[in-house]
Amino acid sequence: MKTTSIAFTLALVAALAAPVMAREQQITVYAKNFAFTPGTITLKVHQRAKLVFVGKQGTHGITIPDIGLNNIITIGSKPTTVKVTPQRTGSFIARCAVYCGIGHGTMLLKVNVIK
């Protein structure tokens, strides 16, 4: 009887936890001259996240090798979605990867990867 109860409890916990664990974080980042909004995003290590980049003004780009985004994503008015799974914690700075004008050099996205 006790074994049944424990098994039931474990099954219940698994059922409740599974959807939470499977849920994928999604963050939309907007790009305009000369800023990413939000300017800081926070991801969880070893957890897959969907990043959606949308251009609001101009053409921009981004690459974030620290979280496995090695190729330059061009950001235009059409949303671009990428999936990443950060492998290490830390604070990383990504820069606009497509020259977009006078403020290009200051166009940064801070990426925090936490436990």
Ligand SMILES: [Cu+2]
């Ligand atoms: Cu730029």
